[in-house]
Amino acid sequence: MSDIGSYSLLLALALSVYAFVAGFISLLFQNPVAALAGGRERAASDPSFSGLLRQNSERIGETARRAGIMVFAAVFVAAAALVIAAFSNDFSIAYIFHHSNRDLPAAYKFATLWSGQEGSLVFWALLLSGYGFVLRLRYKTDPRLFAYAGVVLAAVQVFFLALINFAANPFGLLQGPMRPDGTGLNPLLQYPEMVIHPPMLYLGYVGFTVPFAFALGALIMKYPGEKWIHITRRWTMVTWGFLTIGIFLGAHWAYSVLGWGGYWGWDPVENASLMPWLVGTAFLHSVMMQEKRGMLKVWNMWLVFAAFWLAILGTFLTRSGIISSVHAFAQSSIGDWFAYFLAITFAVFVYFFLKNKNHLHSEHKLESLMSRESSFLFNNLLFVLLCFTVLWGTWFPKISELVQGNKVTVGAPFYNRVAIPVALLLLILTAIGPLLAWRKTSFESLKRNFLWPTIGAVAVMVFLMITPAAWGSPFGLRPWLDISYFYSLMAIGLSVLVALTVASEFYRGGRVISEKTGQGMFASMVQLTHRNTRRYGGYIVHFGVVVVIIGLAGAAFNQDKEKEMAYGDKMEIGPYTLVCRSYTDEEFPNYAAEWAVLDVYKNGRQIDTLTPERRFYKASQQTSTMPFIRSTLNEDLYVVYEGLNQDTGHPILKAHLNPLVMWIWLGVWIIIGGTALALVPNAPAPMRMPSARTVESRANAAPVPTAGD
Amino acid sequence: MTLGLACGLLLTLAAIYYIFSLPGKLYLGPEKTRASYLRERKDAVYENMRDLNFEYRAGKVPDADYQSLKASLQDEAAALLAEIARLEETAARKAKP
Numbered sequence: 001m002s003d004i005g006s007y008s009l010l011l012a013l014a015l016s017v018y019a020f021v022a023g024f025i026s027l028l029f030q031n032p033v034a035a036l037a038g039g040r041e042r043a044a045s046d047p048s049f050s051g052l053l054r055q056n057s058e059r060i061g062e063t064a065r066r067a068g069i070m071v072f073a074a075v076f077v078a079a080a081a082l083v084i085a086a087f088s089n090d091f092s093i094a095y096i097f098h099h100s101n102r103d104l105p106a107a108y109k110f111a112t113l114w115s116g117q118e119g120s121l122v123f124w125a126l127l128l129s130g131y132g133f134v135l136r137l138r139y140k141t142d143p144r145l146f147a148y149a150g151v152v153l154a155a156v157q158v159f160f161l162a163l164i165n166f167a168a169n170p171f172g173l174l175q176g177p178m179r180p181d182g183t184g185l186n187p188l189l190q191y192p193e194m195v196i197h198p199p200m201l202y203l204g205y206v207g208f209t210v211p212f213a214f215a216l217g218a219l220i221m222k223y224p225g226e227k228w229i230h231i232t233r234r235w236t237m238v239t240w241g242f243l244t245i246g247i248f249l250g251a252h253w254a255y256s257v258l259g260w261g262g263y264w265g266w267d268p269v270e271n272a273s274l275m276p277w278l279v280g281t282a283f284l285h286s287v288m289m290q291e292k293r294g295m296l297k298v299w300n301m302w303l304v305f306a307a308f309w310l311a312i313l314g315t316f317l318t319r320s321g322i323i324s325s326v327h328a329f330a331q332s333s334i335g336d337w338f339a340y341f342l343a344i345t346f347a348v349f350v351y352f353f354l355k356n357k358n359h360l361h362s363e364h365k366l367e368s369l370m371s372r373e374s375s376f377l378f379n380n381l382l383f384v385l386l387c388f389t390v391l392w393g394t395w396f397p398k399i400s401e402l403v404q405g406n407k408v409t410v411g412a413p414f415y416n417r418v419a420i421p422v423a424l425l426l427l428i429l430t431a432i433g434p435l436l437a438w439r440k441t442s443f444e445s446l447k448r449n450f451l452w453p454t455i456g457a458v459a460v461m462v463f464l465m466i467t468p469a470a471w472g473s474p475f476g477l478r479p480w481l482d483i484s485y486f487y488s489l490m491a492i493g494l495s496v497l498v499a500l501t502v503a504s505e506f507y508r509g510g511r512v513i514s515e516k517t518g519q520g521m522f523a524s525m526v527q528l529t530h531r532n533t534r535r536y537g538g539y540i541v542h543f544g545v546v547v548v549i550i551g552l553a554g555a556a557f558n559q560d561k562e563k564e565m566a567y568g569d570k571m572e573i574g575p576y577t578l579v580c581r582s583y584t585d586e587e588f589p590n591y592a593a594e595w596a597v598l599d600v601y602k603n604g605r606q607i608d609t610l611t612p613e614r615r616f617y618k619a620s621q622q623t624s625t626m627p628f629i630r631s632t633l634n635e636d637l638y639v640v641y642e643g644l645n646q647d648t649g650h651p652i653l654k655a656h657l658n659p660l661v662m663w664i665w666l667g668v669w670i671i672i673g674g675t676a677l678a679l680v681p682n683a684p685a686p687m688r689m690p691s692a693r694t695v696e697s698r699a700n701a702a703p704v705p706t707a708g709d
Numbered sequence: 710m711t712l713g714l715a716c717g718l719l720l721t722l723a724a725i726y727y728i729f730s731l732p733g734k735l736y737l738g739p740e741k742t743r744a745s746y747l748r749e750r751k752d753a754v755y756e757n758m759r760d761l762n763f764e765y766r767a768g769k770v771p772d773a774d775y776q777s778l779k780a781s782l783q784d785e786a787a788a789l790l791a792e793i794a795r796l797e798e799t800a801a802r803k804a805k806p
Contacts, residue, residue: 003713011721018728062735063728070724077720144741225746226753292757294750437770438757439778445771508767 002093005081005171012074012125013161019067020154026061027147027221061147065136068150071157072126072133079126082119082170086112091182094174095119101184101619103589107195108185114198115185117334118170123198124315125160127206132157135210145228148217149210156209159341167334184619187591191257197249201273204243205311208276210235211283212308215301219352222359226291232304233287234679240280241675247273248668259625259640261560261656263664266415268323271394272314275387279307282383285376292438293373294363299380301360305349310387312342323398368440375433382422382429389418420487427494427549430542431501453500461493472575472634473557473659488556495546495553502539509536530683537678544670547663554635554660562654564645565596574657576637577601581609583644583651591615593626596641596651600630612641612653635659744796751789758782 082095086109091097099116100109108115114123132153139146164170211232218228250273255263264270283303289295316338317323366373393410400408435441435449469476479486510525517524529536563571565580572578578598585594595613599606612628630637638656645652761782765775 001713004716007713007717008720011717011724015724015728058735059731062731066728067724070727074720074724077716142741224741224743225749227749292753435769437761437764437774437778439781440774442771442774445769445774448771449769508769509763512763512766 001085002171008078016157023064023151029057072129095170101182118168149213152213187617187624193253201246207239208308208311215304276310278387282380297360372436431497457497460496484556488553491553540674547667551663560656612639636661
């Protein structure tokens with residue numbers, strides 16, 4: 001397996017180099033008059049010579065495209081060889097020895113592929129070549145643009161494959177005598193989410209290469225029109241969807257495995273995934289201004305580049321170990337490679353941007369502050385501000401170490417001070433944005449559309465304030481008692497406002513179709529959504545986001561308690577009483593476990609039995625907690641088995657009461673559904689365009705512009 | 710080792726065959742001209758008009774706003790149509806012997 005894998009990786013590198021060089025030559029000679037210095041006169045004066053050059057360059061370009069497709073086949077063989085080596089317990093390969101063992105369950109053996117440094121880079125290369133495969137198969141959409149994008153993509157592939165071949169080869173052989181068993185997978189990674197979280201996250205990270213390839217390609221070729229941004233937007237949406245799933249799976253994994261009762265700790269590695277997501281989200285909004293109004297072309301170009309660059313920066317953070325993180329599972333010296341690559345991509349992008357920036361002039365100007373355009377503009381500024389805050393907070397420990405000599409730690413309070421107010425402002429924009437018209441909106445229009453949702457949101461906020469706290473969270477919210485309660489109330493109130501504006505959008509649109517077709521309201525709303533999947537899919541994503549925000553707002557009411565519990569001991573937390581029924585231990589092939597059995601009572605009645613446990617993994621000689629989480633829509637009862645008190649022999653248990661957490665995971669499902677819907681092609685609108693005739697008559701009367709071809 | 714060598718050789722030969730066995734005629738796609746760019750822009754303006762009409766019917770846009778926005782979109786579409794017509798006329802003139 002080691003031979004096949006190593007050879008396939010070398011072949012993949014050779015093919016990607018060919019795809020880049022041949023593609024580059026092909027593009028250079030596609031416009032022979034511009035490309036040939038010596039033969040310029042001949043090419044210009046002799047059409048047959050020029051045609052021959054062009055024809056040959058196109059054939060070379062086709063071989064480059066095909067080589068790009070074959071890169072996928074070669075990397076796939078290498079990845080398959082690594083997985084087969086894991087399943088066949090081939091511990092002669094150092095990577096398999098360090099990341100697998102004989103008793104490791106099959107799913108985690110498969111996950112060995114992305115569990116360590118070298119394997120995860122192969123996985124990166126596999127996904128990148130997979131995206132490249134799809135891109136190169138779809139070249140007929142716009143052959144020239146796709147050829148440019150293919151060359152950019154090939155350049156990125158050359159970097160990753162060179163890195164794998166020369167600095168992080170996963171097929172290196174283990175030195176010394178052959179070992180009977182491997183050292184096993186990191187216990188923290190032995191959790192079901194870990195089988196799907198990294199692939200999703202990587203699909204998100206890697207995917208940003210494709211929009212970048214299109215953007216840089218369009219910039220280099222001075223692409224006429226906005227079709228490139230339409231293509232880029234769809235790819236970004238797919239990537240953004242994967243990254244969203246990856247981030248939330250990671251949050252769920254942290255919540256379910258790390259045992260500290262939270263899902264987001266502003267850890268550098270978490271931040272690394274958040275930054276491209278924030279910029280990608282900004283782009284998905286601002287791209288509409290370019291498509292609809294021909295505005296923000298420079299801004300969008302930079303957003304696409306920033307998303308890609310931040311994704312690579314994230315990989316650099318995770319791989320280099322330059323910034324300490326609780327879940328940097330793979331650290332080595334390959335950080336230098338990434339640093340050079342980041343510098344080169346930045347330089348290349350800036351060069352072409354400066355060279356061709358005149359091509360990116362805006363076709364319209366902002367006409368009014370009360371317009372859809374301005375809401376997108378503010379939305380973008382807030383997303384970028386948030387991204388910059390996260391970037392600053394992530395790098396500040398390193399910067400302070402370099403400048404002052406001592407590392408200043410940046411914790412959650414720093415991020416929350418900026419992130420919470422910005423998130424609330426974004427919620428306001430999310431509510432207002434869809435109600436504003438393009439170009440300008442009168443105050444009367446805003447009042448008409450905004451009045452009822454505002455009344456609804458204020459009513460909910462007042463209701464939450466006047467209800468008794470005994471009803472449970474989030475009732476009885478008194479914002480004057482604590483700033484976190486104030487933020488929580490605002491978050492819930494604004495979420496309700498967004499949800500009502502989204503509902504009103506569906507209702508108004510559905511009513512128009514219902515009046516026209518005589519269908520029922522629900523059928524009309526379904527038809528409405530199908531006619532404009534992007535807009536209404538987007539509204540569903542907004543609805544999912546507010547459900548997530550409501551879940552996050554619940555964190556203001558978190559409680560926790562820790563207690564050593566002997567048989568029959570009780571612990572009370574919120575409305576629950578936990579009674580220790582027993583505690584025991586057991587041996588399994590892969591690990592040894594000890595756990596407690598706790599009966600849960602609410603209002604004097606037993607409602608459940610919990611079994612939090614702690615595991616000791618034999619191969620890696622490491623321990624891991626497996627909290628027991630009892631989830632309801634109201635709250636999560638989260639119990640951690642912290643270990644035995646060696647003096648008394650009794651287990652120490654920690655219980656957390658986390659309100660509304662389930663809303664976060666529900667919201668993510670809604671976001672995924674909305675994103676998938678937004679990618680579905682629109683159904684044709686049967687409604688006639690009433691003003692087409694008027695436009696034709698105006699066109700006949702319009703003066704003929706003198707702009708050149 | 711032998712199996713690895715055979716697999717590697719097979720993969721390399723397959724790659725070389727696929728890359729270099731090109732068909733006689735390649736699909737190159739249409740050349741993008743200013744006229745095709747203007748047509749894309751026209752489609753975008755028409756879509757904006759459809760959106761505006763729909764929002765007006767849904768009661769989101771007051772009459773005065775609707776009339777002024779519609780007029781400006783129509784002006785934009787008219788300018789685009791005029792330039793497309795001019796380019797097509799020039800192209801037709803060039804095509805004549």
